[in-house]
Amino acid sequence: MNTKLVDIQPRELKFIFELKKQSSCCVQLFNNSNHHVAFKVKTTSPKKYCVRPNTGTIDPKSTCEFTVTMQAQRLVPPDMVCKDKFLVQTTVVPAGTTNEDITSSTFAKDDGKYIDESKLRVILVSPPDSPVVSPISGTLKQVPAYEPSILKDQLLSKVEGLTQRHTQVPAHESSILNDQVPSKDESLTQWHTVTKEVEESKLENGELKPENDVEYVTMKGTEELKLVKDIEDMKSEINELESKLSEAKVTISKLTEERRLTFQERESLQKELALLRSKRNMRKVQVGFPLLFVCMVALISVMLGYLLHR
Structure with missing residues (x-):
């Protein structure tokens, strides 16, 4: 193929x-x-x-x-x-x-x-009305928005210079220069015509799209504002989460300390309860008599009673 x-x-x-x-x-x-x-x-x-x-x-x-x-x-x-x-x-x-x-x-x-x-x-x-790069040094050169007026003044100055030269030439050459050198009005008309043709050619080639550029700049500005707002919202949410996290850490530390104190109090209460139980058992031993001693006393008493009634 x-x-x-x-x-x-x-x-x-x-x-x-x-x-x-x-x-x-x-x-x-x-x-x-x-x-x-x-x-x-x-x-x-x-x-x-x-x-x-x-x-x-x-x-x-x-x-x-x-x-x-x-x-x-x-x-x-x-x-x-x-x-x-x-x-x-x-x-x-x-x-x-x-x-x-x-x-x-x-x-x-x-x-x-x-x-x-x-x-x-x-x-x-390079765009027409924005920083462009010089072909020699490669540096940025700011093209001002009023450059067309400067070009027009330069064109007028050239026309005036040609007119002054025309007044200094001999008479037999003045007729030729009259046909070649345009007047100021004609120069302005030619300049406007050339500018219009250049702009039309740029529009045809797609190099100049003012309406689209304005819409693009507006859309991009809106997107940037939305992006900035989203970033600010995200930052505020992050700060809020960090504050909640710090509060949670403080709460966890407090609960841990309370648990430790509760455990210590529980151990102390258990020790006191064991001590009270031991003291209670000692009192029971001191107050009462053994069962064997009671039985022996009862048996002796019965035998004495029997011997006395006999």
């Missing part, structure tokens, strides 16, 4: 790079064949990018797309050069294959199965 199974657009993933901000890029896959095709997306930096969906199926002569999101970065790469790459694998699958049926074995190169692979490279693009 010499032809490509799918046509991938774009072949380069362009991300608008801003520090601590995410950036997304959409890729379209067109199935050129008359078969059902399964695709899988891999990357050299899986922790840096999020691909949704990273696997799927495409019907014959149909189009499918996936979105690649670059996570927020804290450092600017040197010279804004990114060496990350993506690999798109495609292969023919039977009709009715679902996303759950697609596994790693689907793209295994065995039994003569044809696996089409396409590599995509990553390009970082």
Whole structure:
């Protein structure tokens, strides 16, 4: 199979790079064949990018797309050069294959199965009104929001300089310069036209999306606020649990001490009870007479009585 199974657009993933901000890029896959095709997306930096969906199926002569999101970065790469790459694998699958049926074995190169692979490279693009990287030194350069007015003033100054030069040239060349040097109004009109064309081209290429950026910033701000609130709630719950744990430890220590004191009191009471029992037995021995002594006295008394009556 010499032809490509799918046509991938774009072949380069362009991300608008801003520090601590995410950036997304959409890729379209067109199935050129008359078969059902399964695709899988891999990357050299899986922790840096999020691909949704990273696997799927495409019907014959149909189009499918996936979105690649670059996570927020804290450092600017040197010279804004990114060496990350993506690999798109495609292969023919039977009709009715679902996303759950697609596994790693689907793209295994065995039994003569044809696996089409396409590599995509990553390009970082600086946003128009945010810190950009200088191509010479690689340092951040803040582009102010009022830069268009500066450009306009520079253009006007150039026009004025050309006008002054025009007043100093000979008369036979003035007619030529009149045709070549525009006036201030014409320069402003040309500048606005060029600016409008640049903005339209950026909008067409997907490099400038003000509404989406505002929605994204708003959504991200809401998510950050929610995340901060969840963290604060979690911290308060942890503090509450710690306080309860400390109270439980104090209660356990008190109960342990009370148990020890109770055990000591029980031992002392048992000793006192044993002492009282021993004293009681001694009193019984001292007060009473033995049974044998009583019997002997009774027997002697009977014998004496018998002898006296005789």
